[in-house]
Amino acid sequence: MSHTTDIVIIGAGIVGLCTAMQLHRSGGVRVTVLEQSPAPGAGSSGASSAVCRHLYTYQEMINLARDGIDIYRHWQDFTGLEEPRARFNDVGVVWIGGNEPQRDAQRLQRHGIPANVLDAATFAERFPSLSTCKLAPDFETGKAHVCEPTDAFLCEESGGFMDPQNALDDLTAALTDAAGVELRFSATVERIEHDDAGVRGVRLASGESISCAIVLNASGPWCNRLLAPFEFAARWPLEPTRIQVLHLPVPTEMTARMPVCGDFTSGVYFRPQGVGQLIAGSTLEADEQETIANPDEYDRFADNDFKMIKMHALKHRVPSLSDHTRIGSYCGLYTVNRADMHPLVGATPVDGLFAANGFSGHGFKLGPAVGSLLARAIDGARSGFDTEVDLDFLSWDREPLHLDTMNVLA
Ligand SMILES: Cc1cc2nc3c(=O)[nH]c(=O)nc-3n(C[C@H](O)[C@H](O)[C@H](O)COP(=O)(O)OP(=O)(O)OC[C@H]3O[C@@H](n4cnc5c(N)ncnc54)[C@H](O)[C@@H]3O)c2cc1C
CATH class of the missing domain: 3.50.50.60 (FAD/NAD(P)-binding domain)
Structure with missing residues (x-):
């Protein structure tokens, strides 16, 4: 035919x-x-x-x-x-721990994109569930550290998620x-x-x-x-690459005021998902290395060590997350141009x-x-x-x- x-x-x-x-x-x-x-x-x-x-x-x-x-x-x-x-979820995107938030805000503004640098007080008022700490959590021992607030958060006001x-x-x-x-x-x-x-x-x-x-x-x-x-x-070099994502239930009042958050200090990003759920993934090069030979066959659930490290980072950034949350996961592929x-x-x-x-x-x-x-x-x-x-x-x-x-x- x-x-x-x-x-x-x-x-x-x-x-x-x-x-x-x-x-x-x-x-x-x-x-x-x-x-x-x-x-x-x-x-x-x-x-x-x-x-x-x-x-x-x-x-x-x-x-x-x-x-x-x-x-x-x-x-x-x-x-x-x-x-x-x-629908487009107009929740804003905040970046924590970037090197030059002021310069980045100006760069975005030049392209007609509303972007601001928030101080710690404004940040805490707008996003009460998020910590303002500028330090990375301790991934070696898993211990909590003494948080130090940062005073410059880049906020893309017109960002969000689809x-x-x-x-x-x-x-x-x-x-x-x-x-x-x-x-x-x-x-x-x-x-x-x-x-x-x-x-x-x-x-x-x-x-x-x-x-x-x-x-x-x-x-x-x-x-x-x-x-x-x-x-x-x-x-x-176009390489299908396995990408891991976690999902977990959170209190509904938390998702109501949660932006998309990119946390440079610990290499995690997260965003609300519907009401009372959050999804989280990685921003690190190390987590984009698993090339898949056959896109029809790959492990569809996240690795345990990925879960552990990302949950530690999440708990640091969202301190009120429960220690007993049920964590779900899935994986997808994207094609990395190496x-x-x-x-x-x-x-x-x-x-x-x-x-x-x-x-x-x-x-x-x-x-x-x-x-x-x-x-x-x-x-x-x-x-x-x-x-x-x-x-x-x-x-x-x-x-x-x-x-x-x-x-x-x-
Ligand atoms: C876990 C994860 C998180 C991501 N997060 C983000 C993000 O936050 N923001 C962002 O911008 N991007 C993100 N991405 C990347 C983004 O989703 C992809 O870059 C984008 O979806 C690619 O779209 P595409 O149409 O090129 O490919 P695809 O969505 O893969 O579509 C290709 C389609 O082609 C079909 N197909 C393949 N071969 C054939 C064939 N021979 N004959 C007929 N049909 C065929 C497939 O079945 C598939 O449906 C993420 C991706 C993943 C996996």
């Missing part, structure tokens, strides 16, 4: 779906989205903590984050749904039966068909072929399977082949803006929710970016 379309998008994660949404919004092209799983959310996006912050090393990333988060803020308009299930699975479900609902869009689940792409002239289409595991002149590879941690035949991809932690997005040297891979821990907030960039690169149209960031910044033929930190905070 075979049929023809204009554009095939491989993967119904946040990147593939947002790109399809933008192509649909500008109209005039037939788009087929192929997803190997029976429902959206099987990849990085479904497991994402979906923290939406703006603090990045490069100004292009700050702007992409800002423009992506802006789409989440206007989710109803973007999706066209009367009652979307997801509700990842509901956002994917919203996009799926918006694209189902949308004019010009075909969204197919349980449809695994086996290979991208091409010859010397460029892309010819895709071949599915079922044996079906789809002819098209444009393919977008947005297949998340599975990307290397499809990129393997292409020489241009070989220079980028060369520079930044994604590769856009046209490739193969005519008609676009790819957006290696998002590391950044892709959920960037997804909608990257979708806009890709849609514009593919069909040349502008359709609202555009971003002015230059696509060359993340191009496949760029040199690796220079970075001081090779971790999720790059």
